[in-house]
Amino acid sequence: MDKVRIGIIGVGGMGSGHAGQILQGMVPRMELTAVCDINPERMKGYDKKIKKFEKSEELIRSGLVDAVLVATPHYFHTTIGIDALNNGLHTIVEKPISVTKYDAQKLINAYKKALKKNPDIKFCAMFNQRTDPYYIKMHELIQNGELGTIRRSNWIITNWFRTEAYYRSGGWRATWAGEGGGVLVNQCPHNIDLYQWLCGMPSAVYAIGGLGKYHDIETEDECCALFEYESGATGAFFTTTGEAPGTNRLEICGDMGKLVLDIGPNGRKLEFIRNEVNANDFIKENDGRFATPAIWNVNIPLPPGSGEQHIGIKKNFVAAILDGAKLIAPAEEGIKAVEIANAMQYSLMTHQRVELPMDAAVYQKYLQNLIKNSKFVKKTDEGANLDLKGSFAK
Amino acid sequence: MDKVRIGIIGVGGMGSGHAGQILQGMVPRMELTAVCDINPERMKGYDKKIKKFEKSEELIRSGLVDAVLVATPHYFHTTIGIDALNNGLHTIVEKPISVTKYDAQKLINAYKKALKKNPDIKFCAMFNQRTDPYYIKMHELIQNGELGTIRRSNWIITNWFRTEAYYRSGGWRATWAGEGGGVLVNQCPHNIDLYQWLCGMPSAVYAIGGLGKYHDIETEDECCALFEYESGATGAFFTTTGEAPGTNRLEICGDMGKLVLDIGPNGRKLEFIRNEVNANDFIKENDGRFATPAIWNVNIPLPPGSGEQHIGIKKNFVAAILDGAKLIAPAEEGIKAVEIANAMQYSLMTHQRVELPMDAAVYQKYLQNLIKNSKFVKKTDEGANLDLKGSFAK
Numbered sequence: 175m176d177k178v179r180i181g182i183i184g185v186g187g188m189g190s191g192h193a194g195q196i197l198q199g200m201v202p203r204m205e206l207t208a209v210c211d212i213n214p215e216r217m218k219g220y221d222k223k224i225k226k227f228e229k230s231e232e233l234i235r236s237g238l239v240d241a242v243l244v245a246t247p248h249y250f251h252t253t254i255g256i257d258a259l260n261n262g263l264h265t266i267v268e269k270p271i272s273v274t275k276y277d278a279q280k281l282i283n284a285y286k287k288a289l290k291k292n293p294d295i296k297f298c299a300m301f302n303q304r305t306d307p308y309y310i311k312m313h314e315l316i317q318n319g320e321l322g323t324i325r326r327s328n329w330i331i332t333n334w335f336r337t338e339a340y341y342r343s344g345g346w347r348a349t350w351a352g353e354g355g356g357v358l359v360n361q362c363p364h365n366i367d368l369y370q371w372l373c374g375m376p377s378a379v380y381a382i383g384g385l386g387k388y389h390d391i392e393t394e395d396e397c398c399a400l401f402e403y404e405s406g407a408t409g410a411f412f413t414t415t416g417e418a419p420g421t422n423r424l425e426i427c428g429d430m431g432k433l434v435l436d437i438g439p440n441g442r443k444l445e446f447i448r449n450e451v452n453a454n455d456f457i458k459e460n461d462g463r464f465a466t467p468a469i470w471n472v473n474i475p476l477p478p479g480s481g482e483q484h485i486g487i488k489k490n491f492v493a494a495i496l497d498g499a500k501l502i503a504p505a506e507e508g509i510k511a512v513e514i515a516n517a518m519q520y521s522l523m524t525h526q527r528v529e530l531p532m533d534a535a536v537y538q539k540y541l542q543n544l545i546k547n548s549k550f551v552k553k554t555d556e557g558a559n560l561d562l563k564g565s566f567a568k
Numbered sequence: 569m570d571k572v573r574i575g576i577i578g579v580g581g582m583g584s585g586h587a588g589q590i591l592q593g594m595v596p597r598m599e600l601t602a603v604c605d606i607n608p609e610r611m612k613g614y615d616k617k618i619k620k621f622e623k624s625e626e627l628i629r630s631g632l633v634d635a636v637l638v639a640t641p642h643y644f645h646t647t648i649g650i651d652a653l654n655n656g657l658h659t660i661v662e663k664p665i666s667v668t669k670y671d672a673q674k675l676i677n678a679y680k681k682a683l684k685k686n687p688d689i690k691f692c693a694m695f696n697q698r699t700d701p702y703y704i705k706m707h708e709l710i711q712n713g714e715l716g717t718i719r720r721s722n723w724i725i726t727n728w729f730r731t732e733a734y735y736r737s738g739g740w741r742a743t744w745a746g747e748g749g750g751v752l753v754n755q756c757p758h759n760i761d762l763y764q765w766l767c768g769m770p771s772a773v774y775a776i777g778g779l780g781k782y783h784d785i786e787t788e789d790e791c792c793a794l795f796e797y798e799s800g801a802t803g804a805f806f807t808t809t810g811e812a813p814g815t816n817r818l819e820i821c822g823d824m825g826k827l828v829l830d831i832g833p834n835g836r837k838l839e840f841i842r843n844e845v846n847a848n849d850f851i852k853e854n855d856g857r858f859a860t861p862a863i864w865n866v867n868i869p870l871p872p873g874s875g876e877q878h879i880g881i882k883k884n885f886v887a888a889i890l891d892g893a894k895l896i897a898p899a900e901e902g903i904k905a906v907e908i909a910n911a912m913q914y915s916l917m918t919h920q921r922v923e924l925p926m927d928a929a930v931y932q933k934y935l936q937n938l939i940k941n942s943k944f945v946k947k948t949d950e951g952a953n954l955d956l957k958g959s960f961a962k
Binding site: 336 | 850
């Protein structure tokens with residue numbers, strides 16, 4: 175096998191972008207052989223060499239693909255992902271891997287079953303931001319101990335501004351039945367994944383925020399959360415789709431210094447201020463009452479831009495399948511971001527502090543009730559054929 | 569009356585700094601006529617023209633002063649402040665005006681009673697940071713509506729690094745009996761006052777943090793808090809005395825843009841990014857799904873430095889007494905910072921969301937129990953004559 179034949183399921187949004195990159199040859203050794211969408215209109219532009227399906231089951235069983243990329247509304251990441259894995263296909267799922275921890279467990283179980291049949295099967299999540307050299311450098315500095323033990327972190331990631339027009343563009347968007355959440359489920363899986371990749375899993379979460387605070391939607395469009403960690407460290411995470419101009423500023427402080435990533439309208443900057451001596455030692459040993467450790471402003475050379483992103487993840491997926499390369503974003507790690515998102519959603523709606531690991535069944539039931547009791551009528555610019563509500567309200 | 573004769577009560581710490589400024593003529597029309605300290609050693613350096621007292625009651629009743637400045641450990645701000653006001657003296661208290669909302673109410677009641685006898689009596693809090701042109705400009709921009717309605721704010725104020733030597737320098741420091749708290753009571757009253765001055769009073773608070781997390785103390789040396797506001801806005805406040813290098817970054821976002829104050833080892837900066845149109849209108853009216861309002865980077869001219877600070881507050885106090893000028897920091901506003909601090913302390917110790925206004929008696933009782941049940945033995949470099957514990961444990 176010298177190339178990976180891939181089928182893309184869902185080409186209404188991100189899927190069409192992925193298809194374009196493959197068709198333009200940006201992902202060597204990956205060939206687009208099939209696409210699938212419930213709306214045939216969306217598949218009209220593809221060359222006739224590419225087989226079209228309206229049902230994912232048929233694409234998966236067509237024999238035309240070695241792998242699939244699932245870019246449907248989120249609930250289908252689980253169901254279609256399971257079907258693909260059960261049929262022995264290498265699988266990439268868009269983020270989030272699932273809407274709930276409960277669903278993510280089912281999906282990962284399917285992967286574990288598939289692994290028993292084929293130890294070389296690859297299962298990857300579209301966490302493209304893991305290819306960003308800035309986050310990679312932060313991860314490296316933390317892993318190498320340059321920052322010392324992490325004590326506090328704070329991520330303000332409010333540059334996910336969206337208009338009503340955005341929410342109207344899909345009947346499923348920002349509904350409990352169709353999407354299962356708002357900004358935490360759609361925009362933030364990247365950031366939540368990176369946050370746990372950099373700082374680890376929290377042991378407890380408390381969140382405030384709002385449902386439809388800035389938009390005519392029923393799900394959360396703002397979340398402000400505090401994280402506790404087993405180590406005693408604290409964290410904080412702020413996001414919304416209602417703020418302009420937004421901020422993307424991630425500060426991570428350890429006893430050896432602090433890292434500040436700031437991505438704004440005026441550029442990207444990674445600041446590393448290092449203590450000359452460990453803050454803990456300084457606290458104990460220095461006789462000055464108001465003394466502080468001497469600091470170094472460390473200039474870290476970094477390339478411009480944000481790395482290979484979606485292309486990088488697909489290239490890595492191909493390399494994993496064909497060359498046995500290590501995955502940048504193994505999908506089974508995706509359950510972590512799902513669990514943290516669920517914990518924040520549950521906390522902000524119930525005003526309770528949520529301990530992790532969370533009981534997956536509790537949030538699953540809570541969400542099912544939100545779906546069942548929803549009276550919200552979503553305004554949409556789509557045709558009626560895209561009202562997916564019935565598909566999920568089970 | 570063409571000058572204000574002032575007595576300073578407590579010259580072990582901040583009080584000696586205030587005395588120095590007055591003696592060097594930095595506060596025109598203010599004359600230091602008396603000082604008071606329970607430790608006579610601390611008064612040795614003062615000229616014999618300045619009368620020395622070991623008891624505040626005697627200074628207050630000496631007839632030598634028109635006004636007092638109370639710079640004792642915090643619990644005495646209340647008791648000595650009340651005594652001074654009851655005796656008709658103009659009064660400045662160091663921050664916090666009291667340790668608890670309960671005490672602050674008693675102090676303010678004494679001021680209201682004094683006002684009935686003398687409508688020109690002045691009562692001022694040492695919120696010197698209100699003279700900083702950066703905070704003044706932020707206040708102005710918010711009040712003038714330049715920022716629109718505030719939606720979210722975030723203050724990371726972790727540049728209050730302190731060593732063990734600092735905490736050992738006073739037997740009262742960071743004990744429940746002697747100080748009534750840690751970083752929220754000693755270092756942060758400035759920031760909490762400014763925060764409420766800029767963004768208003770929260771309606772609920774939730775906090776995490778630690779007691780003696782980075783130091784050998786029994787009170788809080790870290791606090792991470794979320795604020796809810798009646799308007800629907802959210803806020804967040806992060807502080808600690810254990811972090812180096814610390815951060816002082818205050819971001820306030822409204823529907824017309826955002827203000828970011830950043831005071832770091834590499835300078836001070838106030839950034840104002842303004843939306844060309846209101847974000848709320850843009851959300852509703854723009855047809856682009858991923859469109860964002862155009863922004864202006866507004867350059868705000870500001871003087872270097874941080875303003876007149878302690879000298880400014882004392883000058884203003886003199887001007888209020890002699891010329892009827894408006895106080896920059898009326899002490900009765902100081903109860904707001906006290907209440908917010910109490911709410912954060914209570915929340916971080918009980919893991920409860922605290923609604924404001926708080927029941928003053930509840931926290932008062934909680935703190936009395938902490939004092940009563942404390943088994944903590946404070947290490948101190950002071951002589952035994954400064955162990956004030958007995959004075960407060962009533």
